[in-house]
Structure formats: structure tokens, C-alpha cells
Amino acid sequence: MKTTSKLYRTEQRYAYLFIAAPVIGFLIFAMVPLIYSIYGAFTNWDGLGSMTFIGLENFKNVFQDEYFYKSMFNTIYMMLGIPIGIVLALLLALALNRGIPGTNTFRVLYYIPVISSIAAISILWQWAYNGDYGLVNQFLAIFGIEGPNWLQNTSTVKPALIIMAVWKGLGYTMLLYLAALQSVPTSFYEAAKLDGANAVKTFWYITLPMVKPVTFFIIVTNIIGGAQIFTEINVMTPTGGPEYSSASVVFYIWQKAFGNFQLGYASAMALVLGLFIFIITLIQFKINEKNSYELD
Amino acid sequence: MEVAVANKKSVKAEPMSEKKKNRITDAVVFVFLSIGAIFMVAPLLWMFSTSIKSREDVFALPPVWIPETISFAKYSEIWTMGPLLSGISNSLIVAVSVTVIGTFTSSLAAFAFSKLHFKGKNNIFIMLFASVMIPYPVLMIPQFIMFSSVGWVDTLLPLIVPGFFGNIFMIFFLRQYLTSIPTSIIEAAKIDGCSYFQIFYKIIFPLIKPAVAAQLILWFMGIWNDYLGPILYLNSPEKQTLQLVIANFNASYAIQSDYPLIMAASVVALLPMLIVFIVFQKQIIESIAISGVKG
Known part of the structure; x- marks a missing residue:
């Protein structure tokens, strides 16, 4: 008894x-900054002088700041790419799951944008969106469409960023779906076939429920990531776009903190964003819990 | 015998038409996948094509994909037009030091979390994993102030040092991987008088090597491609990582519309990870797929 407890203590020490x-x-790097950030949000912190406690002042200002609302709106707007990406990725995964020749090559080709540096990709797409000589408008010209100057136009800058994000993220989502599809037992499909289910029904009642955990994972991580979109905007529209219409x-937050040194105010915004992400994630988990069922 | 033949015939008759239908569907699917693949790769090819064009070809209408005069001059010019070389070496310094040391600390922790017994094991793990929930923008301001108070701003240290303490995703993944390794191996090693360090590097580490390698590559790519961290901390051009250097190329040379130069620099920034991906595609794709199914 004594020796085991001594062994256990040694193990515990090493662990x-x-x-x-x-x-x-x-x-x-997480706890101290988090507490620091929460405290900072209640002060007039500017990085130089002392931090004076000003209560909820920053938060009051945040919710009266039209730029905050605008950037929040832009951020949420750009999340429209998430459902588009999910649908396209699922279709691609279904196509690749047929086991046709070249599957591996396709998988690699679709995955290349994912591993590419976001800075380089942003530079590339900024050039591709060039109104006169860009690849996108050249392509549209084939169909007789005169494309806009994508990134200089308030109504097209966000769709432009969405298209790019879908393009970049497609391979990743596709890969997750493909792995999920491959883990569906073939007996399910055989049983459905015996029952006379057609392709649409099989998809709706077997495939979709079977990939639901992955869909959930994708939605949650994409929203968390989408809420923090930064690099593409910083590279492609360094001033936040026409009339601040692409600023996330x-x-x-980055401009306020490192451009204007309004650290307290920026911390308050960051906390609001963090809470927003947290609440959205929580809601998703609740919905997921309610709708999930056990498979026999 | 006759029955078998008859059976075979009747079985054959139906699937034949279905097989044919399947083959047509496969062909259609193949065409759509090919078109999709063109859309995925075309922008990147265009990037490369632009980088070897002369200035007139860049603005040619309709666009030329294969320029008449192919010139790789920009690929030699980029090294003098900006701190590209120091950018590469800075990116390498950060990525190599973080992944090598961070992988060691992460796998050690994963070993402890999956195979050793200690008080509060699950709670500590959950606490660590909860940190994933904290968005980086919440932490970046205080972290910046902390690093600036020790004089680390405009050095690579703020990008390197936090990585030394490990990566929770890697710990999570390796811990999952270790559950498939029987604990009896460790018990046997203990009886043989192995120390815990020996168990780790003689038994555990060799076993989890493939998983470690895949995670290390993914982490390396993440650091190589990182932009927000470097843009916060690095000001001097010669201190910047490669991604910042090419972003600055873009900012300074777009006004002169020297797109071949910008694209050449971007190709250089993109190529190393592309090569890594092509070489290790099997491991990377497998590792991503597993992480999705398990997560």
C-alpha cells in the first residue's frame, strides 16, 4: 500500500x-491578458498614462459608435459566405465520394488555396478584382458582363471578399465532409436501396443526418473564425474600404488600439466581440443538443 | 449449374443498366469537378503568369496566359527591391524554433494527459482547452503591452516565446491519438525500471511520431502564413516576417502598377508551403480529416 502510494506520488510529480x-x-499568455483586458475595458487606458477607472463609459460609447455598428454589420454580412461554402463543399464531397478516377488529384487541387498564405492570396485577389485588367472582370467580359471595380465600390466590396473566402476555405470544408461521408456504413445505403428510397431521399434521410456532427463543427468554427476576419481586409482594403464598407x-479594434492608442476603448470592443462569439456558440450548442438523437 | 447461370443472367441484366447510368453520372461529375478545379487553380496560375510577364503583357486585353516573352527577371529583382531575404529568414526562425520546442512540450503534455495519473487531470485539461474559446483580439492588446514592457516589441520574441509553451490543439490531437496505445506497454516499462522521461522518448514518442509529424507540419504552415501577430509587433523592415514583407511590396509597388514584381514576391512567399503540402499531402489530408471527425 505504501509503495503504491509512493509510486503514485512520483508519477504525479512527473505528470x-x-x-x-x-x-x-x-x-x-491567456489568463493574465484576459483579466488585464477586462480591467482595461473599464478604464481610459491609452498605453502611456495611468489607467483611470471610468466604469461603463467605454461600453456606453461602443454602443453609440456608428463605426462599431458598421464594422459589426460588415463582419456579419461577410459570414454569408459560410452557408455558401458549406453547400458547395458538401456537393464536392459527394462528387468525390463516388470513387471516380482522379479523386486524389482533385482533393489536392481543391486544397491548395487552403494552405496558401492569406497575405499572398489577398494580394492576388486584389489584383484579380482590378476593375480594368483584373482576372475576374476579364472572365465576366467573356459573357458580355462589364464587371465593377470590385474593391472600390461599397456594394461589391463585401461580395468580393465573400467570394474569395469561399474559394479559399472550400477545400478544407470539403475534406471534412469527405471524411465524414466515408465513415457512413455502406449497410445504411444498402438498406435504403432495399426499401426503395431514391437518391434524394437517401441524401435527405441518411447522408445529411450522418454528416450533421461535421456540419455543426464547421458552422461553429467558421463563425468563430469569420467573426475575427482581419488579414484580407488589411491587405486588400487598407483603409477599411470605400466608406468603411469592408472594415471588420x-x-x-486594431485601428483604435494600435492607430489611435485608445486601448481601453479597443479592449471594450474586443470584449463585446468575445461575448458575441461566446453567446452565438452557446446558442448553437443548445440547438444542436435539442435536435440531436441517438443512432441505434 | 444451369440455375447458377440463369441466376447470373438475371442478376447481370439489371445492374448493367444501372452501371451504365452510374458511368454517365460519373462522367458528368468528373466534368463538373474539372471545371471546379480550374476555378480553384486558375487564380494561382494567373499569379504566376503575371510574375513572368512584361509590363505590356500585364495590361493586354484580352489577357494573355502565356506571355510572348517569358521573363524571370522579376525573380531576381525582388531580392533587391525589399527585405525579402530577411523576411524568409525571420519567418524560418519563428516557425522552426516554435514548432521544434513547442512540439516537444506539447507531446510531453499529451503523454501526461493521456497516460499518467494525477489529481485534477481532466479539470486542468478542460481549463487549457477553454482558452481556445478566448478570441485573439481580446488578448492581443494586453499581450502587446506586456511584451512592450519587457522591450520585446520589434523583435521576433513575442512571436516565438508563447509557442514554446505548447499548442493546445496539438496536445488535444496527440492525446486522442495516444488513447489507441495500450497502457500496458507503459506499465511494463515501469516494471522494467524506466523513468518517465525514458518512457516518453523511448516508447511514446516513437509511437506517436506520424501524428506528431502531421501536426508539426500544420503548425509550421500556420506560423509561416501568420499575419496578425507579425503586423502587431514588427515595425522595422528588416525585422518583418515574409508575409509582412510581401504585403509591403503590394502597398508600395501597386501604385507604380509593377504587378509582375508583386506577384513574383507573392509566389516566393507561397511556394515553400505549396511544396511542403505536395510532399506531405497524404499526412496532411489524413490529419485534417481525422481532426474533423473527432472534433
């Missing part, structure tokens, strides 16, 4: 040693 790095990292929340 704590082995997990020390991530735990310390978590405290220094993170872009606005």
Missing part, C-alpha cells in the same frame, strides 16, 4: 512537470 509548460503558458470588427 505535473510534463504539463507545466502549457499550464504556465496558459496563465501568462477586428480591423476597427
Whole structure:
């Protein structure tokens, strides 16, 4: 008894040693900044002088700041790409799941934008969206469509960013769906066939429910990621676009914090964004819980 | 025998038409996938095509995909037009040091979380994983102030040091992977008098190597492509990572509409990860697929 407890204590000591790095990292680089950020949001913090407590002042201002609303609207608008991407990716995955020749090549080709650097991709698409000589308008010209100057136009800058985001993320979502489709037992499809179910019914009653966990995962992670969109906007529209129509929340926070040094105000906005993400995620988990059922 | 033949015939008759139908569908699907693949790759090819064009060809209408005079001059010019070389070396310094040390700390922690017994194991793990929920914008301002108070702004340290403490995604993934390795191996090693460090590097690490490699590659790519971290901390041109350098190329040379130069620099920034991906595509794709199914 005594020896086991001694062994256990040794094991425990080593275990704590082995997990020390991530735990310390978590405290220094997540916990301390988080508390710091929460406190900072209630002060007039400017990075230089002292931090004076000003209560809810920053939050009051945030909710009266038209640029905050605008950037929030832009951010949410650009999330329209998420459902588009999901539908396209699922279709692609279904196509690739047929086992036709060249599947592996297609998988690699569709995945290339995913691994490409977002800065380089943004530069490329900024050029592709050029009103006169860009690839996009050249392509549209084939069909006799005169494309706009995409990034200089308030009504087209967000769709332009959405198209690019769908293009870049498609391969990743497709891959997740493909893995999910491949894990569906073939007996399910055989049974459906015996029951005389057609392709649409099979898709609706078997495929879709079977990939639901992956769909949930994709929606949750895409919304968390989409809420923090920054790089494409910073590279493609360095000023936040015409009339600030492409600025995202993170872009606005970044400008306020590192351009104007309104650190307290920026922290308050970051917290609002964080809470927004948290609540949306929580709602999704609740909905998912309610609709999920056990498979026999 | 006769029955079998008759059976075979009747079985054959129906699937034949279905097979044919399937083959037609496959062909249609193949065509659509090919068109889709063209859309996926065309912008990247155009990027490369622009980089080898002369200025007149860049603005040619209708556009030329294969320029008449192919010139790789921009690929030699880019090195003197901006701090591209230091950008590459800075990106390498950050990515290599973080992934090498961070992978060690992460796999050690994953080993402890999956195979060792200690108080609060699950709670500590959940606590670490909860940090994923905190969006980076919430942390970036205080982190910046913390790093500036120790004089680390405009050095690579703020991008490197946090990585040393491990990566929770990697820990999570390796911990999952380790569940498939029987604990009895570890018990046996303990009886043989192996220390915990020895168990880790003699038994555990060799076993999880493939998973570690895939995760390391993904992490490396993430760091190589990172933009927000570097843009916060790095001001001096010679301190910047490659992604910032090409973004600055874009900002400075677009006014002169020197697109071949910009695209050449972007190709250089993109190529290393493309090569890594092509070489390790099997491991990368597998690892992504597993993470989705398990997550």
C-alpha cells in the first residue's frame, strides 16, 4: 500500500512537470491578458498614462459608435459566405465520394488555396478584382458582363471578399465532409436501396443526418473564425474600404488600439466581440443538443 | 449449374443498366469537378503568369496566359527591391524554433494527459482547452503591452516565446491519438525500471511520431502564413516576417502598377508551403480529416 502510494506520488510529480509548460503558458499568455483586458475595458487606458477607472463609459460609447455598428454589420454580412461554402463543399464531397478516377488529384487541387498564405492570396485577389485588367472582370467580359471595380465600390466590396473566402476555405470544408461521408456504413445505403428510397431521399434521410456532427463543427468554427476576419481586409482594403464598407470588427479594434492608442476603448470592443462569439456558440450548442438523437 | 447461370443472367441484366447510368453520372461529375478545379487553380496560375510577364503583357486585353516573352527577371529583382531575404529568414526562425520546442512540450503534455495519473487531470485539461474559446483580439492588446514592457516589441520574441509553451490543439490531437496505445506497454516499462522521461522518448514518442509529424507540419504552415501577430509587433523592415514583407511590396509597388514584381514576391512567399503540402499531402489530408471527425 505504501509503495503504491509512493509510486503514485512520483508519477504525479512527473505528470505535473510534463504539463507545466502549457499550464504556465496558459496563465501568462491567456489568463493574465484576459483579466488585464477586462480591467482595461473599464478604464481610459491609452498605453502611456495611468489607467483611470471610468466604469461603463467605454461600453456606453461602443454602443453609440456608428463605426462599431458598421464594422459589426460588415463582419456579419461577410459570414454569408459560410452557408455558401458549406453547400458547395458538401456537393464536392459527394462528387468525390463516388470513387471516380482522379479523386486524389482533385482533393489536392481543391486544397491548395487552403494552405496558401492569406497575405499572398489577398494580394492576388486584389489584383484579380482590378476593375480594368483584373482576372475576374476579364472572365465576366467573356459573357458580355462589364464587371465593377470590385474593391472600390461599397456594394461589391463585401461580395468580393465573400467570394474569395469561399474559394479559399472550400477545400478544407470539403475534406471534412469527405471524411465524414466515408465513415457512413455502406449497410445504411444498402438498406435504403432495399426499401426503395431514391437518391434524394437517401441524401435527405441518411447522408445529411450522418454528416450533421461535421456540419455543426464547421458552422461553429467558421463563425468563430469569420467573426475575427482581419488579414484580407488589411491587405486588400487598407483603409477599411470605400466608406468603411469592408472594415471588420477586428480591423476597427486594431485601428483604435494600435492607430489611435485608445486601448481601453479597443479592449471594450474586443470584449463585446468575445461575448458575441461566446453567446452565438452557446446558442448553437443548445440547438444542436435539442435536435440531436441517438443512432441505434 | 444451369440455375447458377440463369441466376447470373438475371442478376447481370439489371445492374448493367444501372452501371451504365452510374458511368454517365460519373462522367458528368468528373466534368463538373474539372471545371471546379480550374476555378480553384486558375487564380494561382494567373499569379504566376503575371510574375513572368512584361509590363505590356500585364495590361493586354484580352489577357494573355502565356506571355510572348517569358521573363524571370522579376525573380531576381525582388531580392533587391525589399527585405525579402530577411523576411524568409525571420519567418524560418519563428516557425522552426516554435514548432521544434513547442512540439516537444506539447507531446510531453499529451503523454501526461493521456497516460499518467494525477489529481485534477481532466479539470486542468478542460481549463487549457477553454482558452481556445478566448478570441485573439481580446488578448492581443494586453499581450502587446506586456511584451512592450519587457522591450520585446520589434523583435521576433513575442512571436516565438508563447509557442514554446505548447499548442493546445496539438496536445488535444496527440492525446486522442495516444488513447489507441495500450497502457500496458507503459506499465511494463515501469516494471522494467524506466523513468518517465525514458518512457516518453523511448516508447511514446516513437509511437506517436506520424501524428506528431502531421501536426508539426500544420503548425509550421500556420506560423509561416501568420499575419496578425507579425503586423502587431514588427515595425522595422528588416525585422518583418515574409508575409509582412510581401504585403509591403503590394502597398508600395501597386501604385507604380509593377504587378509582375508583386506577384513574383507573392509566389516566393507561397511556394515553400505549396511544396511542403505536395510532399506531405497524404499526412496532411489524413490529419485534417481525422481532426474533423473527432472534433
